[in-house]
Amino acid sequence: MDRPPRPQRRFAYLGPRGTFTERALRSLPEAEGARLTPAATASQALALVLRADADAAMLPVHNTVAGMVPDTLRALAESPAPSVLREVVLGIEFALLVRPGTPLARIRTVSGHPHALRQVGGWLSGRVPRARRLSAASNAEAARLVREGECDAAVAGEFTAAPYGLRVAASGIQDTAGATTRFLLCARSGGRGLPALAPADRTSMIGRLDGRPQDVDGLLADLRRHPFLRAVSLYAVRDGGRGSLLFADCPGRPDEPPSARAVGLLRLRVPGLRSLGSYTAAQDPSRPHDPSHPNDLCHGHDSYEGSRTMPTEAADVTTTGAPRPAQPTPEDIAQLREQIDDLDRFLIGTLKERLRTSREIQRLRTGRGGTHLDAGREHAIRGRYAEELGEGGAGLAEALLQLCRGRSAR
Structure with a gap:
């Protein structure tokens, strides 16, 4: 059949x-x-x-x-x-595309995607210094503008010339060799x-931050220093208004302990951060794949900070397919305890910040004639902790709520 x-x-x-x-x-x-x-x-x-x-x-x-x-x-x-x-x-690799018969000396306007124009700025300044640069939604759109006579030249790939009836006036005009786009x-x-490729070795997340990228540099620097986030790549860009967008790349899948800790910490510090899924990282064409490299999922294209792997709290925690580490030494245990101390300092600081915020909410509620506590809100918090942390989560939430009902931290 x-x-x-x-x-x-x-x-x-x-x-x-x-x-x-x-x-x-x-x-x-x-x-x-x-x-x-x-x-x-x-x-x-x-x-x-x-x-x-x-x-x-x-x-x-x-x-x-x-x-x-x-x-x-x-x-x-x-x-x-x-x-x-x-x-x-x-x-x-970029080329300069023109209509047939257009010499470089007659080019007064050059169009391209902002990313493309940024990568050929030095070449343009040296070869067509009088040309005004016009941003386009894409390099192909810039080629269309040239074809229609609305612009003199376009920055695009050589392969873009033929569909638009243009000529390659110069090739290899990028300022930096070996650049890649993801x-x-x-x-x-x-x-x-499409069916997923296995195994997935990268998880990406996105969320919003209050403040422009330059205003959130302190937060990003603090996150990058954290022991759980050393192998995570963080980027911030303008969201089009007064805020920023945070894009994070975490090695591994959320069901692997190191990745789960990184994802959980990021969500704690950036409320509303959501996962874009887990998938297989692509290989950078500029260098050969090295399966022996401890963090080769970076693939050399600037996605992670160095080649450091994510720390673990126990020597027998491994990622899928990785060999089991050797028995821990006293030095290993001491190093992990230092990480625990760092985490405790981070948690205490976060709890103090939460306490201050909670007390301010109580002040505003009572100032408007409201009650000191919000039972519905507390119930939702207990449920959230229980869902994320299991049976002990509800008890932890109750202790936290009890702390925030009392005196604020000094």
């Missing part, structure tokens, strides 16, 4: 046609024969997924020279429950997408 044909896969990507994002999508075997739909913005690409008009969307998230892509982070933060399925890392294939949680 013949099986019914499998439905055609449908993918969206940051377009129009001819972007590096399209190239990243086409690098996936599953994209062959699929219906590929370009979107003008990252938000529009995710909207196609949410409306079930696409199974998944490919979006650029980070470049090793220009940093995070704010538009993508804003789209991920605003979209309800997107889930990352795959990651692709591409080497990036792309994420995102689906709707629970929707039809």
